[in-house]
Amino acid sequence: xxxxNNPVLLEVQGVHKKYDDKEILKGIDLNLHKGEVLVILGPSxxxxxxxxxxxxxxxxxxxxxIKFKDQSLADKNVKLQEIHEKIGMVFQNYExxxxxxVIENILLGPLKVQKRNKEEALAEAEQLLERVGLLDRKDSYxxxxxGGQKQxxxxxxxLCMNPEIILFDEVTASLDPEMVREVLDVxxxxxxxxxxxxxVTHEMGFAxxxxxxxxxxxxxxxxxxxSPEEFFTNPKTERAKHFLNIFQY
Amino acid sequence: xxxxxxxxILQEKNMQRLIFExxxxxxxxxxxxxxxxxxxxxxxxxxxxxxxxxxLFINRVYLEAFRIIPTLVWLFIFYFGVTTALNIDLSxxxxxxxxxxxxxxAEMGDIVRxxxxxxxxxxxxxxxxxxxxxxxxYRYVLIPQAIRRMIPGTINLATRMIKTTSLVVLIGVIxxxxxxxxxxxxxxFEFPTASFWIYGCIFFLYFIICYPLSKIxxxxxxxxxx
Amino acid sequence: xxxxxxxxxxxLPLYEKAAWLTLKLAIAGIALSLVIGLLCSVIxxxxxKVLDIVVQAYIELSRNTPLLIQIFFLYFGLPKLGxxxxxxxxxxxxxxxxxxxxxxxxxxxGIEAVSKTQIESGVSIGLSKIQVVRxxxxxQAFSISMPSLSANCIFLLKETSILGAISxxxxxxxxxxxxxxxxxxxxxLTMLVVIYLIMILPxxxxxxxxxxxxxxxxxxx
Numbered sequence: 046x047x048x049x050n051n052p053v054l055l056e057v058q059g060v061h062k063k064y065d066d067k068e069i070l071k072g073i074d075l076n077l078h079k080g081e082v083l084v085i086l087g088p089s090x091x092x093x094x095x096x097x098x099x100x101x102x103x104x105x106x107x108x109x110x111i112k113f114k115d116q117s118l119a120d121k122n123v124k125l126q127e128i129h130e131k132i133g134m135v136f137q138n139y140e141x142x143x144x145x146x147v148i149e150n151i152l153l154g155p156l157k158v159q160k161r162n163k164e165e166a167l168a169e170a171e172q173l174l175e176r177v178g179l180l181d182r183k184d185s186y187x188x189x190x191x192g193g194q195k196q197x198x199x200x201x202x203x204l205c206m207n208p209e210i211i212l213f214d215e216v217t218a219s220l221d222p223e224m225v226r227e228v229l230d231v232x233x234x235x236x237x238x239x240x241x242x243x244x245v246t247h248e249m250g251f252a253x254x255x256x257x258x259x260x261x262x263x264x265x266x267x268x269x270x271x272s273p274e275e276f277f278t279n280p281k282t283e284r285a286k287h288f289l290n291i292f293q294y
Numbered sequence: 295x296x297x298x299x300x301x302x303i304l305q306e307k308n309m310q311r312l313i314f315e316x317x318x319x320x321x322x323x324x325x326x327x328x329x330x331x332x333x334x335x336x337x338x339x340x341x342x343x344x345x346x347x348x349x350l351f352i353n354r355v356y357l358e359a360f361r362i363i364p365t366l367v368w369l370f371i372f373y374f375g376v377t378t379a380l381n382i383d384l385s386x387x388x389x390x391x392x393x394x395x396x397x398x399x400a401e402m403g404d405i406v407r408x409x410x411x412x413x414x415x416x417x418x419x420x421x422x423x424x425x426x427x428x429x430x431x432y433r434y435v436l437i438p439q440a441i442r443r444m445i446p447g448t449i450n451l452a453t454r455m456i457k458t459t460s461l462v463v464l465i466g467v468i469x470x471x472x473x474x475x476x477x478x479x480x481x482x483f484e485f486p487t488a489s490f491w492i493y494g495c496i497f498f499l500y501f502i503i504c505y506p507l508s509k510i511x512x513x514x515x516x517x518x519x520x
Numbered sequence: 521x522x523x524x525x526x527x528x529x530x531x532l533p534l535y536e537k538a539a540w541l542t543l544k545l546a547i548a549g550i551a552l553s554l555v556i557g558l559l560c561s562v563i564x565x566x567x568x569k570v571l572d573i574v575v576q577a578y579i580e581l582s583r584n585t586p587l588l589i590q591i592f593f594l595y596f597g598l599p600k601l602g603x604x605x606x607x608x609x610x611x612x613x614x615x616x617x618x619x620x621x622x623x624x625x626x627x628x629x630g631i632e633a634v635s636k637t638q639i640e641s642g643v644s645i646g647l648s649k650i651q652v653v654r655x656x657x658x659x660q661a662f663s664i665s666m667p668s669l670s671a672n673c674i675f676l677l678k679e680t681s682i683l684g685a686i687s688x689x690x691x692x693x694x695x696x697x698x699x700x701x702x703x704x705x706x707x708x709l710t711m712l713v714v715i716y717l718i719m720i721l722p723x724x725x726x727x728x729x730x731x732x733x734x735x736x737x738x739x740x741x
Contacts, residue, residue: 103640129646140641144659153655154645206645362720363713364681366692371709374696378705453584460586464685471588478596490597497589504584 051078054114054210054241055132060099061108062092069095071265072109077210080239084252084273087262088288093245096262097212100243101132113210130158133203137215139195141187141202147174148183151202159206166205173201177231193224197231204235211235213244217251229255249292253277261285308477312492316470317499323387323469324456327394331455332448334395335402339410353403360400366461368393373465386467394455401451409443410436442518449511453504460500470496527707531698538694539715545608545688546677549615553676554669556616557623564624565631565653575624582621587679590614595686607688615676622672630665631657663734670727674720691715 055077062070069092077083085093098104099111102118102125111118113128141150148170155166174180177197187195196216203211213232217225229251236242236255246252252259252273259276261269261284269276269285280286338356341349360368373389384392413436421435463471474492481488560575582590591614595607605613634657642656684693695712699705 101644103644126646126648129644134640134644136637136641136644138637140637142638142641142656142660144663154647157651157655158646158648202645362678362724363716364678364692366681367712367716370692370696371713374699374705375709378703457584457586460588461682463588464682471592487600490593490600493589493593493597497585497593500585500589501581505580508580508584 051080053077054079055100055243056112056115057100057109058112059109060096060106060111062095062099062104062106064095069265070099070106073267075260075267077241077243079209079241081241082236082255082257083243083260084256084258085243085245085260085262086247086249086252086288087268088291091262092265093262094214097214097243097245098134100210100212101134102128103134126158130154130206131208132210132212133206133208134212134214135196135199135203135216137218139187139192139199139219141195141199143187146184146186147179147190147198150187150198151205154202154206170201170205173204174198176234177201191224192220193227196220196224196228200228200231200235210241210243213242213246215245215247217246217248249277249289261288263288308481308492309495311473311477312470312495312499316468316473317503319387319467319469320456320459320462321503323390323394323462323467324452324459326391327398328452328455330391330395331398332402334399336406338399338403339406341403357400357404360397365393365397365458366464368397369461369465386462386465389465390459390462390467394459398451398455402448405444405447405451406440408447409440412443413439446511446515449507449514453507453511456504456507457500470499523710524704524707527702527704528711531708531711534694534698535691535711535715538689538691539719541688542677542680542683542690543719545611545615545683545690546680548612549619549680550673550676552612552616553619553623553672556620557625557627560620560624561627561631562653564628565657566649579621579624582618583625587614587618588682588685590617591682591686607683607686610686611680611683611688615679618679619672619676622675623669626665626668626672627661629668630661630663633664634660666731666734670724670731673727674724677720677723678716 053076055075057073057075057077060070060073061068073096075083085097087093095104099106102111106119113132116123116128118125118128141147142153145153148167151170151174152163152166155161155170156163159166171180171183174183177200179194179197179201182190182194182198187198190198199216200211216232217228220228225248229248232242232244232251233255244252244255254273256273259269259271259273260267261276261280261282263284269280269282271281276285277289280289338353341353344350369389372393373384373386377384377389417435417439418431421431426434459469460471462469463475474496478488478492485491560579563571563575591610594605594610594614598605638656638660639652642652647655680690681692683690684696687693689697691712695708698708702708
């Protein structure tokens with residue numbers, strides 16, 4: 046529980062991960078509370094994206110445990126498919142299915158996985174599309190959309206599954222600068238509505254305004270953990286100070 | 295007297311004939327055609343880098359002709375058609391070598407062209423920036439890399455040619471298939487199931503020639519794609 | 521040298537019949553090989569124990585041996601074991617045997633070309649492995665492998681030319697027969713080539729149109 050008495054949704058204990066013989070994550074401990082927005086910062090190669098992908102089981106861990114609402118991801122009896130319904134993910138390269146229209150992309154999960162009623166799912170999808178301002182593009186194909194539009198659709202696709210947590214993996218890194226804002230605005234909106242999120246990003250200004258808590262990672266470990274105000278104005282560790290300097294001119 | 299069929303291939307004389315007479319002809323035709331085809335093909339491939347529309351067009355028609363018309367039809371065209379038209383007598387082997395060399399040259403030409411075109415442009419630019427002239431550029435930069443890219447395609451072509459030489463039996467050449475058929479004929483009483491074993495044996499002979507080649511090609515491709 | 525038009529006119533019906541036979545056998549062979557190819561590539565993708573080794577052995581054996589030998593084996597060899605089939609059956613099975621492995625290769629490289637992140641994307645919206653294969657991988661793999669698949673179709677159509685070796689009256693065999701009977705080498709060969717061109721050029725053109733349309737739908741280029 047945190048100070049607002051919100052339950053812990055995701056519990057990370059002593060997570061270790063190796064790739065071939067290289068240790069990428071060297072013991073991560075973390076709790077993610079309901080309604081909390083966690084932003085993970087760090088230099089390239091520190092393992093932040095890998096860590097994010099461990100949270101929904103896309104990457105396997107070799108040590109420690111990750112529990113979603115007391116269900117361990119490593120437990121053989123836990124169906125990862127169900128975890129994926131509850132923990133959504135948005136990727137850097139949008140990864141919309143090119144052979145399907147926007148609305149087909151969005152409805153694939155709700156209809157084929159969650160077996161929801163078509164009218165109900167369609168209504169929700171259209172409502173979400175309206176909120177991001179892309180309802181008129183619902184019958185377009187991904188190739189007809191700009192990067193920013195595709196990413197917003199990717200977010201809608203994840204939202205339509207009604208997840209409890211959404212993970213964002215450097216979702217603006219592939220976008221032209223003009224389109225970054227429209228995507229970040231959507232995420233800010235989600236934060237205001239109380240969606241639980243873990244975000245890996247390089248956008249410092251965005252991190253400062255959306256985060257409830259900043260996690261700074263370096264070399265596979267959590268170096269520093271604080272509120273955004275504290276982290277950006279008064280970083281405690283040398284490595285954090287060094288990292289923030291990169292963004293100052 | 296009827297013997298167990300498999301003995302027909304164990305009869306030493308038969309295997310000897312199959313391999314040394316039959317397979318030898320098969321490989322000989324393929325080998326000669328590959329050599330001639332490669333030499334011609336490299337010339338053709340180089341000629342396709344030209345800007346001349348006429349040469350490009352002729353090359354294109356030539357390649358497509360061999361790609362659209364089945365090889366057997368080409369064999370017939372030369373064996374029946376050309377010989378009648380020019381009023382000459384050509385043996386099946388000669389016709390085979392002519393057709394396969396022409397086919398090989400067309401395919402090689404495409405392989406060479408593909409290899410040259412796939413070379414990254416910046417290699418040429420950085421070569422020029424270093425002051426290399428046309429010939430030096432080709433010799434030290436382009437050709438070694440082009441050869442690498444050509445080898446999988448060439449091995450693949452060689453494998454296809456070896457398999458296609460099985461057709462020459464249909465224009466009367468005494469290759470491994472024909473000898474196999476002769477053995478079957480002469481063994482009809484002694485080994486009535488000979489055709490099963492002989493054709494099975496020929497099947498494996500082709501396999502043990504072609505399989506290593508295609509494996510080598512795959513390994514090279516994998517090794518060099520890094 | 522004069523062209524014997526009379527020959528052409530008289531024998532056109534024979535050529536037509538042979539052309540239809542060629543097409544029918546080719547289409548049957550192609551259809552069967554597409555099914556075999558798809559099945560094999562799915563088996564390989566799911567790494568189904570035992571079957572995947574069988575499939576790999578099948579692919580290597582059929583790709584490294586000539587179709588002529590495969591068909592001779594089916595037509596002359598198998599009857600000795602009591603398995604006798606008609607020429608047409610041998611032809612179709614032979615074409616499918618060889619074609620199946622070519623199609624399997626095409627599907628396999630199509631499947632491998634679907635990016636890992638597309639698969640992750642499917643997984644992250646909760647699709648099961650089978651659903652990912654059905655909704656994400658196969659549609660994309662199919663359009664990626666279209667060029668290869670259509671090249672295989674044309675290849676199989678051309679391979680029908682050898683079926684004369686087992687007494688099937690296809691176009692090439694018919695031509696050889698007519699030359700033997702009437703010595704009208706030039707006319708017969710010309711008709712043969714023309715008919716092959718008529719069959720293959722439009723097919724090649726139509727396939728490349730389909731290919732382009734499918735690729736555009738996928739990738740917009």
